[in-house]
Amino acid sequence: MASQSSPQSVHDFTVKxxxxxxxxxxxxxxxxxxxxxxxxxCGANGINFTELTQLYEKYKNQGFEILAFPCTQLGFQEPGSSEEIVELARTRFKAEYTIFDKVEVNDRDGRVVERHTPLTSPISVEYDVKKLLGIA
Known part of the structure; x- marks a missing residue:
């Protein structure tokens, strides 16, 4: 996944x-x-995909992007192919943000602003998004 031997930020990576x-x-x-x-x-996928779409629609024109990475690693909750995942997100949840290929999520490279549990509602982190956009 990394494009360099010693990445300094997320921008140093190339992914699929x-x-x-x-x-x-x-x-x-x-x-x-x-x-x-x-x-x-995942049991929370309906509300999470819906809220991710809401956040993206609300802030995409202000420089906000969602990079969604499916992962089977955590409880094998993503059995579909990448194409099936995109189809589900686009048709059922109207997701317009970028969905990437499946990854393993336990790598800690890059600078992380916040970490949230899988049960964290995407809408509940809206303040963090606004703060980083400079509108809070």
């Missing part, structure tokens, strides 16, 4: 999108990023 294409995360420099693990079979 859901279609298998390389995405250099430096394209997100200057944006406020919410990097989130998603799982279709």
């Amino acid at each position: 999108d859901a279609m298998g294409n390389d995405v250099d995360l430096s394209i997100y420099k200057g944006k406020v990023l919410m990097i989130v693990n998603v799982a279709s079979n």
Whole structure:
């Protein structure tokens, strides 16, 4: 996943999108990023996908991006293919934010502003998003 041997920030990584294409995360420099693990079979997925879509719609024009990374690692709650995950997110939850290929989430490289539990409602972190956008 890393594009350099000693990354200093998330912008130093290149990752695969859901279609298998390389995405250099430096394209997100200057944006406020919410990097989130998603799982279709997680009990909270309906509300989380819905609230992620609400946050994205509300702040995308102010420099806010959501980078969603499906992961099977935590309780095997994401059995679908990357294409199936994108289809579900787009059709059922109207997600327009970027959904990447499946990853393992236990890597700690990069600078993290906040960490939240899987049960944290995306709307509950809206203040953090606004603060980072400079509108709080």
